[in-house]
Amino acid sequence: MIRKKIFNNTKSAFKLKSNSDLDRAIFLFSMMNYSALVKAGSALTKMALKLHLPVETLIKKTIFEQFCGGVTEEDCKPVTKEMYGENLHSILDYSVEGKESEEEFDSAMRKKLSLIEYANESDEVTFAMFKPTGIGRFAIWEKVSEKLSLTDEEKEEWDRVKNRVETLCKRAFELKVRLYADGEETWMQTAADDLMVEMMKKYNQDEVLIFNTLQCYRWDRLDYLKDLHEQGQKEGFKIGAKIVRGAYMEKENSRAKKLGYASPICESKEATDVNFNSVMSYCLNHLEDISVFIGTHNEVSSYLALQIMEDKGISIDDKRIWFSQLYGMSDHISFNMAKKGYNAVKLVPFGPVRDVVPYLLRRAQENTSVKGQTGRELALLSEEKKRRRGDESTKHHRE
Template sequence: MVRSRLYPPSLRLMGTAASKPLVAKQPNLTPTSPLSFENPSAFRVKSFGELLRALSVFHFCSFPSLVNNCGKLMSVAQSILGRRGLSLLLKPTFYAQFVAGENEREIFKSMEKMSLLGLRPMLAVPIEEDLGESSGEKRYDDNMGAMLECVRMSHSNSWSKDPMMQLKITALLNPELCAKLTKLISQQPYDLSLLVRAMDGESISFPGLEESEVSHFLRGLQRLNKVAEASVNKVRVLVDAEYTYMNPALSLVTMAMMKKFNKDGVWIWNTYQCYLKESRSLLLNELHLSKNEGFRMGVKLVRGAYMDKERKLAETEGHLDPVHQCWEDTNDSYNGLLDAMLEVISQRPERYRLIVATHNEESVKRAAKRMEELNIDKDGGSVCFGQLLGMCDHVSLTLAKEGHAVYKSVPYGSVADTLPYLVRRAQENRTVLQGIRKERNLLQQEFSRRLRGGRRSPE
């Protein structure tokens, strides 16, 4: 793995002065009861059909061989049933569990239902590319149109306070170029101002890139600029992290977008994968960069989803494994950065924002407890929580009931368009999918109660 040297050496986490460590606020003297995710009553808002569907889907996902080979199974099913037949099979099951809908009416119906449950949708266009999947400029322009439509739908969703959406840079910028940029900036860093000028339409020459690559990079930056311009003062854009061989380039572009658009508010966010050994130094360096460059910063904190591929790639290319060696180290990494961000936010809530994007109950409880100790408002906008649509609802619904801001990542589109996305997410999150025994048990308890004559709670 090649790391970017765009940023200065790792620092201690700082407050307003470089030499002054963070000091937490006095804890709230009237603590609330600790969060508990043991009660199946969280699912009483679901219909009988929704309970049955979730139980069926989660039962399928409990078999590792099925999850690991779901892409091949879908291909076989399509060859037997045809595209339409496969769509008819998936739409009421896996698709309905994890996707908001195909058209605007279906998407808005799903978003409205979430709102009634106290949850907030975070729309995600299921478009991304990896090496060897690059498209032409027209396809990237079409993808930009889809992103602008996502901004429009997120903003017109009047029942959701403080709307958010997700964005993958490789939907608008060639992944091969991102990989090449990662290598280049490890040797010769690019100044953020250079990228900002390119976003504004100035013809810039980037050292190390060929003429055709410069042309594509300029067009890609201008596509990102259009999406950002459309979202400012309307929708917060959370840029996803991807693979280590392109992440430094993605962070460079994201920091440039922050420099341009996060002067007076936190509209562009970056994602930090805590299963990577470098996650702490990367986040601390970029916090320092935001302070020096004078822009505000949004942070999406995740554990990470590309572990197997990262390890295989490191072994193939003879690099050090970039991923923590054990689950406990990843947990320590996540919880350490979570604590650090909450302390920063307690001092400068107007300057930093955080989404605790995890299905891990202990990290969620830790975040809620520290927020209370640091007097961070549950729904003040500085800290929120995030989980995937169709998963971890017992955590999401409990958090919302307790007054926290909770977002569900909501992909949308046709079955054909979302199927590759769903297959990738299933394989990347298979340890989560296979570990949902507790959620399945809670669903089963509510399902059994309903069979005995218990009623669904009114919405």
């Protein structure tokens, strides 16, 4: 058995947080405990930005500093270096969303290329990533996913999208940098899945460099993974699986209801947990063919992975297994895993304050909707504050 609950160590979890960082985090997570407040705050933020009100400084000093590494890669360097000093790696994510023009997609691709090159040059950055809809219109992914026939113009557009994906994967392969495609809504995901399988066939012959995301709140993902594994064995390529629970549950369920099809999402949080753990276990049981990137803020799933690794005698720093959490969340998992020597990595978003607001609002809503998530963060942060106070008073007594 994993002998000790390693995630309770708040001293190592918040080692890099100053007292004022700690206070800011406690304030933010307290606010996120109230879903009505998050809804109202999100609406007000969107409106203020639309009206060009001077709210950027306020956003920057609060939620932005909690969940983002900075405005530019340069800003992120002190953060990633500091974390690397604690054996915690980083992924830099230029978190600008919702663009629509071909120029913007080309520009996003160039940005992602530069981040692949940055990951190659830097010890602390171990992965690169891209969001499919960051380099191509949502509607074109959707149309291809639904197998609808494309106009000549759309065919050209789709070719450009495929070329962007190919450019990124080819560069990652040349530089031996691990690259993953983020997961999105089910009605555009099939096209992304098919394209990423093509890339794995091409570039994951000997080692796993290309990963695709499996959102495990989808009840079909275990079967999908098993079929993909079988295909990989037949066709001689390895699989990179980034596994997460999933981020679009409300959207998915309401669309299914509105359009009258069976929801692709597990019927409950418990069913999602079971599905996630089954997908994770399947990956850990087939490491000869599958490398796994475990993106979770869930302690039970994390402990289960550590247990499987221990039972199977898998080295804790086996390069086929990575654990990841988002910057600003679940430091008790990331830092304590890194301290023990597991491959742990933080996803560090960055970008102009105004442009990363959609990402930040999603983080706030996600924290509100995941039962117990915010409460757990708050409890640990408060515990660390209490511990520091205790240390201070002991110090005063000694003096």
